[in-house]
Amino acid sequence: MAHGGAELKKAEQASTQAHAARTAKFAADRDQAGSQSPLLLRRACSTLLAGGDMLASASTPAAEEKQELAPVVQCKGVNDLDKVVLREVRGSSAEVYLYGGHVTSWKDEHGDELLFVSNKAIFKPPKAIRGGIPICFPQFSNFGNLEQHGFARNRVWTIDTDPPPFPVPTTNTAYIDLILKPTEEDLKIWPHSFEYRLRVALSPGGDLMLTSRIRNTNADGKPFSFTFAYHTYFKISDISEVRVEGLETLDYLDNLQDRARFTEQGDAIVFESELDRIYLGTPSKIAIIDHEKKRTFVVRKGGLPDAVVWNPWDKKAKAMSDFGDDEYKRMVCVEAAAIEKPVTLKPGEEWTGKLELSAVPSSYYSGQLDPDRVIQDSSVPEDSIS
Numbered sequence: 001m002a003h004g005g006a007e008l009k010k011a012e013q014a015s016t017q018a019h020a021a022r023t024a025k026f027a028a029d030r031d032q033a034g035s036q037s038p039l040l041l042r043r044a045c046s047t048l049l050a051g052g053d054m055l056a057s058a059s060t061p062a063a064e065e066k067q068e069l070a071p072v073v074q075c076k077g078v079n080d081l082d083k084v085v086l087r088e089v090r091g092s093s094a095e096v097y098l099y100g101g102h103v104t105s106w107k108d109e110h111g112d113e114l115l116f117v118s119n120k121a122i123f124k125p126p127k128a129i130r131g132g133i134p135i136c137f138p139q140f141s142n143f144g145n146l147e148q149h150g151f152a153r154n155r156v157w158t159i160d161t162d163p164p165p166f167p168v169p170t171t172n173t174a175y176i177d178l179i180l181k182p183t184e185e186d187l188k189i190w191p192h193s194f195e196y197r198l199r200v201a202l203s204p205g206g207d208l209m210l211t212s213r214i215r216n217t218n219a220d221g222k223p224f225s226f227t228f229a230y231h232t233y234f235k236i237s238d239i240s241e242v243r244v245e246g247l248e249t250l251d252y253l254d255n256l257q258d259r260a261r262f263t264e265q266g267d268a269i270v271f272e273s274e275l276d277r278i279y280l281g282t283p284s285k286i287a288i289i290d291h292e293k294k295r296t297f298v299v300r301k302g303g304l305p306d307a308v309v310w311n312p313w314d315k316k317a318k319a320m321s322d323f324g325d326d327e328y329k330r331m332v333c334v335e336a337a338a339i340e341k342p343v344t345l346k347p348g349e350e351w352t353g354k355l356e357l358s359a360v361p362s363s364y365y366s367g368q369l370d371p372d373r374v375i376q377d378s379s380v381p382e383d384s385i386s
C-alpha cells in the first residue's frame with residue numbers, strides 16, 4: 001500500500017510538473033504572438049494535425065510536438081479554408097472554421113470526436129458545412145424570406161482581436177473571438193446593420209462553450225427581429241440506441257406536419273423514423289443519452305427558449321447531396337434555438353445566446369434529469385450559466 005501511495009504521489013508530481021512546463025510554454029507563446037489576439041498563434045496546419053489524429057506513441061517527434069501545442073492556433077483546414085484550433089492542457093480540442101463561424105470538431109481528452117461531420121460535407125462556399133455546429137442567423141429554417149437558416153453559416157467571419165469585455169470574464173485559456181458584420185450585399189437582402197460576436201471556448205474539463213452577442217447597430221433608428229439556432233450535430237453510436245431527455249410533456253411544432261402543435265407524451269424522445277420538431281419553452285438543460293457508447297451529452301443553454309430535434313432518417317438522407325445514405329444512424333441534431341418568439345433588438349441593444357456542451361459517462365449522469373430536477377432547473381435564470 002505504502003509503495004502504491006508513493007507511486008501515486010510520484011505520478012501526481014510528474015503530472016503537476018508537466019502541467020507547469022506546458023503552462024509556461026503557453027505563456028511564452030502568447031508573449032511571442034505580440035500585437036495579435038493575445039492568445040492567437042499562426043502555425044502550419046500540417047504540423048498541428050500531425051500532433052493530433054496521427055499520433056501513435058509519445059516517443060515520436062509528432063508526440064513531442066503535441067506536448068508543445070499552443071491553446072489557440074490559426075491554420076488552414078479543408079480546401080485551404082482558415083480555421084482555428086483550440087486545445088486544453090488535458091488534451092481536449094475544438095476546431096472552428098472562419099467560414100460560417102462554424103465549429104467542426106470537438107474532441108474529448110482521449111481524442112474521441114464528439115461532433116458529427118458528414119464524410120460528404122462540402123467545405124466550399126456557398127454551401128454550409130454539413131455537421132458540427134452551423135449558426136442559423138438571422139433566420140431559422142424558412143421562418144422568413146431569407147435563404148434556409150439565414151446567411152451567417154455561409155459567410156466568412158473574421159477574428160475579433162479586441163472584443164468588448166464579457167460581463168463574466170472567461171478564465172479559460174483556449175478560446176477565440178470571431179465577428180460577423182453585414183456586407184453591402186447582405187444589407188440588400190436583410191437591411192439591418194449588426195455586429196455578431198461569437199466566442200468559442202474550451203473549459204479545462206473539456207466542455208465546449210459558445211457565446212453569441214448580437215448588437216443592433218442600425219443608424220436609422222429601426223429595430224430588427226431575428227430567429228436563431230445553434231444547429232449542433234452530435235456524433236452517436238447508433239440512432240436506435242439514443243434517447244433525448246428533458247423535453248417530456250412540452251409542446252412542439254412538428255415540421256413534418258405543417259408545424260402543427262402537439263404535446264410530447266412519451267417519457268423521452270426515441271428515434272424510429274424521421275423526426276423534425278421544434279420544442280417550445282424548454283428547460284435550460286437537455287440530455288442526449290447514448291446507451292451503446294455509455295455516454296451522455298448535456299446541453300445547457302441561455303437566452304434560447306426553444307430546442308429543435310432532428311434526424312433525417314433514410315429517405316431524406318438519400319436526398320441530401322452532402323450526406324451519406326447511412327449517416328443518419330450516427331448523428332442527431334439537438335439545436336438550442338429562439339424561434340417561436342423572434343428576438344427583437346432596438347438600435348444599441350444587444351442579445352446574448354449561450355450554449356454549453358459537456359460529454360460525461362452515462363453512469364455519472366443517470367437520473368439527473370428526473371422531472372423534479374427539470375422543473376428546478378428551468379426556474380434557474382437562464383443567464384446564470386457562465
Ligand SMILES: O=P(O)(O)OC[C@H]1O[C@H](O)[C@H](O)[C@@H](O)[C@@H]1O
Binds near residue numbers: 148149276277310333
Ligand atoms: O439542410 P439544412 O438546410 O442544413 O437543414 C437541415 C435541417 O435543419 C433543421 O434541423 C430543420 O428543422 C430541418 O427541417 C432541416 O432539414
